Every structure is written in C-alpha cells, then in structure tokens.
Amino acid sequence: MSAASTAAVGHVLQGVGVGRRAVVGPVAQVRPAPHVAADAPLLVDGVPADVATAHAHVEQAFADVAARLREQSGRSTGTVKDVLAATAQMADDRALRTQVLARIDAGEPVVGAIDGIVEMFATMFEQAGGYLAERVTDLRSVRDRVVAAAMGLPAPGVPSLERPSVIVAKDLAPADTAALDLANVLAIVTELGGPTGHTAIIAGQLGLPCIVRVAGATALADGADVAVDAADGTVTVDPSEDQRAELERRATVERTLESDTAPGATADGRAVxxxxxxxxxxxxxxxxxxxxxxxxxxxxxxxxxxxxxxxxxxxxxxxxxxxxxxxxxxxxxxxxxxxxxxxxxxxxxxxxxxxxxxxxxxxxxxxxxxxxxxxxxxxxxxxxxxxxxxxxxxxxxxxxxxxxxxxxxxxxxxxxxxxxxxxxxxxxxxxxxxxxxxxxxxxxxxxxxxxxxxxxxxxxxxxxxxxxxxxxxxxxxxxxxxxxxxxxxxxxxxxxxxxxxxxxxxxxxxxxxxxxxxxxGAVPAVRYALRHHTTAECATMAAAALAAPSAAEGRSAVVGLLHADVRETLGV
Known part of the structure; x- marks a missing residue:
C-alpha cells in the first residue's frame, strides 16, 4: 500500500485493539532506527577508527544506553519501571556485550558486529517463544540505541510533542513508551506487536487507547488527523464530522459510566x-x-x-x-x-x-x-x-x-x-x-x-x-x-x-x-451492561453464544439480544 493511498480521506486501517477508548488527533511518527550499512566504518574526527578505538566506542555506547534506560526507570513507576529496568539489564548483559566486542576485536565492522550478535540472540528468543519472544522488541531497541550512540547519530524514538498526538510506530519499545510525554499522548498505534506484548500492557496501565498489528500505519503522514478506535481496532484517516461527533459522544458516555462506582450486579440484584x-x-x-x-x-x-x-x-x-x-x-x-x-x-x-x-x-x-x-x-x-x-x-x-x-x-x-x-x-x-x-x-x-x-x-x-x-x-x-x-x-x-x-x-x-x-478502565462499561440485564436475560444470551457455529455469529446473536439503549450507549 502506498503512502498516498494510505492517507486517502476516510481510509480505514485495521488492527487489534486494546481497550475500548477512542480518540481523534494528529499523527506523530516515531523516529525509525538508524539505517547504517553493516560494513560502514566508524569515523572519529573524520578518520576510520582502529580496532582499539572502535572497541572503546562500542563499550561506552552500551554503558551509556544502559545508564539512560536506568535513569528512565528511576523516573517511572509500576510496570513501566520494571520493564525499563529489564531493558537496561539487557543493554548491560555481559554475554551480549562481550560477544559484540569480541567480533570487533577480530576486525569486524562495528555495525556488522552489533547486528550479527543481536540477531543471533533474537533468533534464540523467537525460537523459545512466549515471554522471551516478546523481549525481541526490547533487544532490537537496545541494538538501535547502541548503533546510534556508537556511530554518533541521533537516538531513535518518539519526537518531542508540542500538542496532543497519536503516536505511530513500526513497533514501540517499552523504553520509548516510558519516555512519552503523557500530557500530549492521545493513543498508540503500531504495525507490529501483539495485544499481550509490553507496549499493549503499558498502554493499558496508562489508560491509553492502543491498536497493534495495523498494516500501513507507518505510511501515515506526520500531522494527518486520524480517529483511533480501540474497541473496533480501526484507524481512520481524516474522519468525517459525523464520526468525530460519535467518538466524542462515546467519550462523554465513558466519563458518565466512570462516575458510577456501585458494586456490580445484574438488574434483578444478583451480585457479580x-x-x-x-x-x-x-x-x-x-x-x-x-x-x-x-x-x-x-x-x-x-x-x-x-x-x-x-x-x-x-x-x-x-x-x-x-x-x-x-x-x-x-x-x-x-x-x-x-x-x-x-x-x-x-x-x-x-x-x-x-x-x-x-x-x-x-x-x-x-x-x-x-x-x-x-x-x-x-x-x-x-x-x-x-x-x-x-x-x-x-x-x-x-x-x-x-x-x-x-x-x-x-x-x-x-x-x-x-x-x-x-x-x-x-x-x-x-x-x-x-x-x-x-x-x-x-x-x-x-x-x-x-x-x-x-x-x-x-x-x-x-x-x-x-x-x-x-x-x-x-x-x-x-x-x-x-x-x-x-x-x-x-x-x-x-x-x-x-x-x-x-x-x-x-x-x-x-x-x-x-x-x-x-x-x-474496563470496569465501568461492564458494570453498566450488567445493571441493565437480568440474570435470566444473561442466561438466554449464554445459550445463544453456546449454540452459535462460530465466534462471530455468537457475538452477533448476543448483541441482537441486548437492550436497545445498552447497544446505543456502548456502541456495539
């Protein structure tokens, strides 16, 4: 898909949503990783560095990256703090650093040495699957930061935000997420990742709408207005006035629902x-x-x-x-x-x-x-x-x-x-x-x-x-x-x-x-849905879902059984 077709008015990109919230705002693309040829020489004062100088530069780059991540961790709390500390540990990992330096000492170019070892570790993590597979994004974030630091390039990551924006990236490392100016972040959209990955978890912790696996997201133009609807998993370019009004209505509803803090129960009083x-x-x-x-x-x-x-x-x-x-x-x-x-x-x-x-x-x-x-x-x-x-x-x-x-x-x-x-x-x-x-x-x-x-x-x-x-x-x-x-x-x-x-x-x-x-953040809508249906109505919905031949048909059948005012309020 071309950048032009992606940016067409009303064009909709589909992904996997995390949460229910929706917002409208301008795109802020995250700075990509530095693209440096594997055999590019490390220049010091315009002269290719010798092996000893390259060794020292890369060793210092690892140390600086780890230190900055630890500093970010120290300023953070909760899950963000823990994830950043883990990424700092990765930058500090002796095996990773030692193997990169050994290749440099053997005469391999700096970028080639870093890429080779990082990809070796990434392959190991992906083959292990599960939690380790999720850490591949963190590992490659460390790679990008170390290459930029060693080669004297600007660090990749989120740009300085001057207005509330939708952060868009190929993938967003936890270190990038933690560095966000939350006062100016409306939502997060990524082309890669999964709904149980670190970015999605942190977005949930911060109460931000998040959509992952959005093909074509990085082709969106900086500054283009988009509607991000986590409930539907959609990103709409230049949404219409009607769509903007609908999303504002939903936001108002969410705020209203949040004001209700009574215990959960069905309409006939069954406690849940x-x-x-x-x-x-x-x-x-x-x-x-x-x-x-x-x-x-x-x-x-x-x-x-x-x-x-x-x-x-x-x-x-x-x-x-x-x-x-x-x-x-x-x-x-x-x-x-x-x-x-x-x-x-x-x-x-x-x-x-x-x-x-x-x-x-x-x-x-x-x-x-x-x-x-x-x-x-x-x-x-x-x-x-x-x-x-x-x-x-x-x-x-x-x-x-x-x-x-x-x-x-x-x-x-x-x-x-x-x-x-x-x-x-x-x-x-x-x-x-x-x-x-x-x-x-x-x-x-x-x-x-x-x-x-x-x-x-x-x-x-x-x-x-x-x-x-x-x-x-x-x-x-x-x-x-x-x-x-x-x-x-x-x-x-x-x-x-x-x-x-x-x-x-x-x-x-x-x-x-x-x-x-x-x-x-999901509790208010669930509380509202329960309060407007009886235990018997819930049982009828359960029977319909069990009898359905597919997931989609099951949900459709249950949505059809919802009270009309609940369908309208929740936007389902």
Whole structure:
C-alpha cells in the first residue's frame, strides 16, 4: 500500500485493539532506527577508527544506553519501571556485550558486529517463544540505541510533542513508551506487536487507547488527523464530522459510566464482583481508589522475572502486605508464580524446551524448584497475619485434581486460609468438579484457555481469530467449569481478557461465573451492561453464544439480544 493511498480521506486501517477508548488527533511518527550499512566504518574526527578505538566506542555506547534506560526507570513507576529496568539489564548483559566486542576485536565492522550478535540472540528468543519472544522488541531497541550512540547519530524514538498526538510506530519499545510525554499522548498505534506484548500492557496501565498489528500505519503522514478506535481496532484517516461527533459522544458516555462506582450486579440484584487485574504494588495503589471491588488477578511474577536471584520471603511479604493494605477488607486474589519455560527465571533455568508453552511453567516449577512456591506461600501467609486480611491464593497451570490437591496441601500447611487454582488447561475444565473438591474456588484464565483449546500461540497476532474468546469451544469449557462451581457451591471467576468485553461479560454471568476481573478502565462499561440485564436475560444470551457455529455469529446473536439503549450507549 502506498503512502498516498494510505492517507486517502476516510481510509480505514485495521488492527487489534486494546481497550475500548477512542480518540481523534494528529499523527506523530516515531523516529525509525538508524539505517547504517553493516560494513560502514566508524569515523572519529573524520578518520576510520582502529580496532582499539572502535572497541572503546562500542563499550561506552552500551554503558551509556544502559545508564539512560536506568535513569528512565528511576523516573517511572509500576510496570513501566520494571520493564525499563529489564531493558537496561539487557543493554548491560555481559554475554551480549562481550560477544559484540569480541567480533570487533577480530576486525569486524562495528555495525556488522552489533547486528550479527543481536540477531543471533533474537533468533534464540523467537525460537523459545512466549515471554522471551516478546523481549525481541526490547533487544532490537537496545541494538538501535547502541548503533546510534556508537556511530554518533541521533537516538531513535518518539519526537518531542508540542500538542496532543497519536503516536505511530513500526513497533514501540517499552523504553520509548516510558519516555512519552503523557500530557500530549492521545493513543498508540503500531504495525507490529501483539495485544499481550509490553507496549499493549503499558498502554493499558496508562489508560491509553492502543491498536497493534495495523498494516500501513507507518505510511501515515506526520500531522494527518486520524480517529483511533480501540474497541473496533480501526484507524481512520481524516474522519468525517459525523464520526468525530460519535467518538466524542462515546467519550462523554465513558466519563458518565466512570462516575458510577456501585458494586456490580445484574438488574434483578444478583451480585457479580467487578475486580481489577494488577501486576505491582504501585498498580494496587493506583486502582484501589476507583470503582473496583478488589483484585481478581495479582500477577506476582513481576517480582521474580527481572531478578538475578529469587526474592526473599521478607521482600515478597513486604510487597504482598502493601497490596493487601491498599484494598483493606476488599477481596484480593493472588496468583502464585507463573514463570518458567517461556518466562525463564535467571535463578531457575530450565533445559531447552521445544515447545515452551507446554513446558515447565506455572505450578509445574514445583517439580524442579519447590522452594520457590513454598517461600512464596510463606510470604503470603505472613502478609495475611500482618494485615489481618485473608488473600485468595491460586496456582496457575493446574492440569489435574491431584495437582490441585497437592497445591492446596502446601498452601494450607504454610498458613494460607483461602486456596484456589486457575482453570486454563482444557483438562482442568473438563475435570473441574474433581478439582473443586480439593480447593475453595477457581478462576478461569481465558487467554491461555483459548490458546490451549484452539492449539494457537496467543502471541501470534495473525491468528487472533482463532484466539477469539467467543469461540464456542472455549465457551463450552467455561460453561463446564461454571456448572461444576454451581454444583459445588464454590466461586468461579474469570480473569482473562474476555471479562473486559461488556457483551461477553453478560454471557459469562449467564453461564454462572460469579466474578469478573479486568483492567480497571474496563470496569465501568461492564458494570453498566450488567445493571441493565437480568440474570435470566444473561442466561438466554449464554445459550445463544453456546449454540452459535462460530465466534462471530455468537457475538452477533448476543448483541441482537441486548437492550436497545445498552447497544446505543456502548456502541456495539
């Protein structure tokens, strides 16, 4: 697609949206990576540098890049801070730097040496898949910054913004995202990436509309007005006055919905707890004052993934205590460490695995490093005692009732009072009745459940249609789990992205789900949808979704059952 055709008035680019918000604003293209030939000489005072000088320049470039990233991390908070610190660690990585310098010492040109080693590491990460595959963007960001610093070129990244703008990039590294002047950022649009990548996560944390995998986005002209609609996953060039008015109407509706902070419930009074997903103690402090009823998913792996040694019981207990105190007597569901294989730990490295998504991850780490789980459970019990608040503690990647039984034994032995597990493996959903006999509650992780049910890598954006949580086969497993919960009279929550869709939320409640956890910004629309439909109406919608032959037809059928005023208000 040419730049001219892409910029045509009313032209629509399609991608994968993250969130529901929509904005209109001018495009601000991110400065691309420096394009320098692999054999380009490094010039010092106009003269090609000798090997020793090139070595010194590149070594200093790595150090400077790492220092700037650490400085940015120090000025940031929450997930942004952690991601920047991880990228700084990558720039500081001894293996990466040593291998580049060794090539330079052998006489290889600077850019060729950097490119060769970075691409070798990138290939390794991509083959590993999962979390490591997501880090490839960070790795290449380090490459671009080091090449620019070594060759005396301007650093790539976001331009200085003089007015509120839509940031557009091929891909946006976390370091670039963290450097954004939030007062002047309306939305983020990228050609690459995925809805679970770092850019999307950070955009969600910052409350920015985000659309990834938008083909042709980098051909948009700087300054061109675009409408970014995360709900539809569309970018419209020079939107019409009618479209602008509609987006402003939606923004007004969102603000109105946010003013309602009452507990979640259906029109006939059935309580449905509306909870937030968080990753850090800072996230907890940020969302605790909003209209959420607690936490449905506290991803504790952030404490582990960027550490070179396992965090101590004391360090963990301090974080868990902060989170519990942020929410007082409100419910906080804590997921124990979900790492290993595709999210490797520096202190618990696993042997090479051909398929990390099916490897030693989550609860399965107890097979090789049981002390990690036991220490975490003891820290959670300590936080429980220190606050007088009982966390709901659950294990990820449980596949059998025997695993659920053993996790519950360990947790209760440590002093944890309320114990559950995640249902994200089809085997666990099919045997939910037996699993619920061993624990106090379960929570459906619909992102992984869809991945395993549809045999589709959740990081492959081009397969997003198969990962659609409206897939009838995925809903069948949710239905089986919810029915098992009703029979056992035990809570069944959902903490995957499906909970943030106000239309799908009605289906989940109709299936018997008792709580919904999502990004805090998604809660108001879900609360509104629930309040305007009865439990019986939700059940009718659930039956329609289960009976549909496809995801698209299922959603269409349910949208047709919505009250007309709800369809209009939510724009569905």
């Amino acid at each position: 707890a509306l909870l937030a997903n968080i990753g850090t103690a800072e996230d907890a402090a940020r969302v605790a004052g909003g209209g959420v009823e607690g936490v449905g998913l506290f991803r504790t792996e952030v404490l582990f993934l960027e550490s070179t040694a396992a965090p101590s019981q004391e360090a963990q207990a301090a974080v868990y205590t902060r989170v519990l105190r942020s929410f007082g007597d409100r419910k906080v569901v804590v997921r124990t460490l979900d790492a290993g294989a595709d999210k490797p730990l520096a202190f618990a490295t696993q042997p090479d695995e051909e398929n990390p998504a099916l490897g030693v991850r989550g609860y399965r780490l107890v097979r090789t490093h049981p002390e990690l789980l036991d220490t975490q459970l003891e820290a959670l019990a300590h936080a429980q005692t220190a606050t007088g608040t009982t966390p709901w503690v659950m294990a990820p990647m449980i596949a059998t009732a025997a695993e659920a039984r053993e996790f519950a034994r360990r947790a209760r032995a440590a002093g944890v009072a309320t114990v559950g597990v995640m249902i994200e493996v089809p085997a666990a959903a099919l045997r939910a009745q037996e699993i619920l006999a061993e624990v106090d509650f379960v929570s459906l992780g619909t992102n992984d459940l869809a991945q395993y049910t549809m045999a589709t890598d959740r990081l492959r954006g081009e397969l997003a249609d198969l990962l659609d949580p409206w897939q009838p086969a995925v809903l069948d497993l949710v239905d089986a789990t919810a029915r098992a919960g009703q029979q056992a009279r035990k809570p069944v929550g959902v903490c995957g992205e499906s909970a943030s869709d106000p239309v799908l939320a009605l289906v989940l409640v109709g299936l018997g789900v008792t709580s919904l956890s999502m990004s805090a």
